[in-house]
Amino acid sequence: MDAPTPHPCRPRPRVVLTFPGQGAQHARMAAGLYGVSKSFTSTMDHAFDAFGPAGRTLREGWLAATPPAAFDDISYAQPLLYAVNCAMGAMVTEAGLRPDVLLGHSVGELAAATLAGVFSFDCGLRYLSEYIGVYRHAPRGGMLAVAASPREVEAHLVPGVVIGAVNAPRQVLLSAPEEALADVEAALRGAGITCSRARALQPFHHPVMRDVVTTYAGLLTRPPLHPPHTTLYSAYTGQELANELATDWQFWTGQPAEPVLFGPTLEHLLSSGPHLLVEAGPGQSLTALARRTPAVARGDAKALALLPARAGEPDADIEAVRAALKQLATCGCDPLSPDF
Structure with missing residues (x-):
């Protein structure tokens, strides 16, 4: 054998x-x-x-x-x-x-x-x-978790908002002072893109820091x-x-x-x-x-x-x-x- x-x-x-x-x-x-x-x-x-x-x-x-x-x-x-x-x-x-x-x-x-x-x-x-x-x-602000790619998100960015983190191919975190963050959140929701506020009260990973x-x-x-x-x-x-x-x-x-x-x-x-x-x-x-x-x-x-x-x-x-x-x-x- x-x-x-x-x-x-x-x-x-x-x-x-x-x-x-x-x-x-x-x-x-x-x-x-x-x-x-x-x-x-x-x-x-x-x-x-x-x-x-x-x-x-x-x-x-x-x-x-x-x-x-x-x-x-x-x-x-x-x-x-x-x-x-x-x-x-x-x-x-x-x-x-x-x-x-x-x-x-x-x-x-x-x-x-x-x-x-x-x-x-x-x-x-x-x-x-x-x-x-x-x-x-x-400044007071925060971060927004978005279920989309960086390229998709960039098309909806408003002044003052940056991509603060790329966690996965379709998961990014946006960072901004509060007013700009509210504006981009409304724009993303209007475009049918899922997003939610992250647990942060400062705009981490933003140039303002x-x-x-x-x-x-x-x-x-x-x-x-x-x-x-x-x-x-x-x-x-x-x-x-x-x-x-x-x-x-x-x-x-x-x-x-x-x-x-x-x-x-x-x-x-x-x-x-x-x-x-x-x-x-x-x-x-x-x-x-x-x-x-x-x-x-x-x-x-x-x-x-x-x-x-x-x-x-x-x-x-x-x-x-x-x-x-x-x-x-x-x-x-x-x-x-x-x-x-």
């Missing part, structure tokens, strides 16, 4: 930790892990302590069953997203997960950079605190930066982040004025071989985007989220993380040992 023909071994997929940005925040995001996971809890408490009196307000708003009216404002959403993303990253890496690549969306890129060692968690918290003080001078940071740049400290020790992809450059950019504070301070190219960046990353995408932050928005890519459709990549899509029962976060970690073991990762 002939021996069976050996099949070439499928290469181990590269593990990619992804971190969501503005719009992913929701009441009690990942709060089910607070007081349960030691690493998650200590990271969150460290953040609240670092923000001083404002940290107590952040903690209360985060844990409240009904979030405060300002929860989507930069003063709440950005520090909480950064802290939760970093806490989730710390929890899974301490459990034994060794990511090969880090990728974030908007403020999620700051968390990715922290885990890559570009700057410390304390440095990131200090920068965010100053950043919030600067960008509170930005550049004027703000130029005016108040002197208020931002710039501690030393370091080349990433883990491969770091940037949704602003669309590719692996070069050391010279990673160590340039102008690159980081300019991000709120630059468009996020998460969709094209993800496509570029997935073109380099098999990958396992793990969303380490609130919700499942990046996982949903990843599952629409050709690489996932072909089976060349997989995408999973550590947390539920939205807040649920008190144990939902713990159960979701446990289920995700078990799934990782079936995808080629070493067994993980969470601290709960």
Whole structure:
């Protein structure tokens, strides 16, 4: 009897930790892990302590069953997203997960950079605190999620509106001060194009933010930066982040004025071989985007989220993380040992 023909071994997929940005925040995001996971809890408490009196307000708003009216404002959403993303990253890496690549969306890129060692968690918290003080001078506005391609959307843009993010071939975010955003929303709806307001109260990734940071740049400290020790992809450059950019504070301070190219960046990353995408932050928005890519459709990549899509029962976060970690073991990762 002939021996069976050996099949070439499928290469181990590269593990990619992804971190969501503005719009992913929701009441009690990942709060089910607070007081349960030691690493998650200590990271969150460290953040609240670092923000001083404002940290107590952040903690209360985060844990409240009904979030405060300002929860989507930069003063709440950005520090909480950064802290939760970093806490989730710390929890899974301490459990034994060794990511090969880090990728974030908007403020999620700051968390990715922290885990890559570009700057410390304390440095990131200090920068965010100053950043919030600067960008509170930005005009009120927001972002509009549009189910259309960039080319389709461009035909309906009105003065003052820009494409602030390209998340997928037919999913873009428009950014503008409030009056212009209302005008373009009406124009798109009139043309039969589906759109909805994103959870943001500032026009992130709009050139008007550049004027703000130029005016108040002197208020931002710039501690030393370091080349990433883990491969770091940037949704602003669309590719692996070069050391010279990673160590340039102008690159980081300019991000709120630059468009996020998460969709094209993800496509570029997935073109380099098999990958396992793990969303380490609130919700499942990046996982949903990843599952629409050709690489996932072909089976060349997989995408999973550590947390539920939205807040649920008190144990939902713990159960979701446990289920995700078990799934990782079936995808080629070493067994993980969470601290709960």
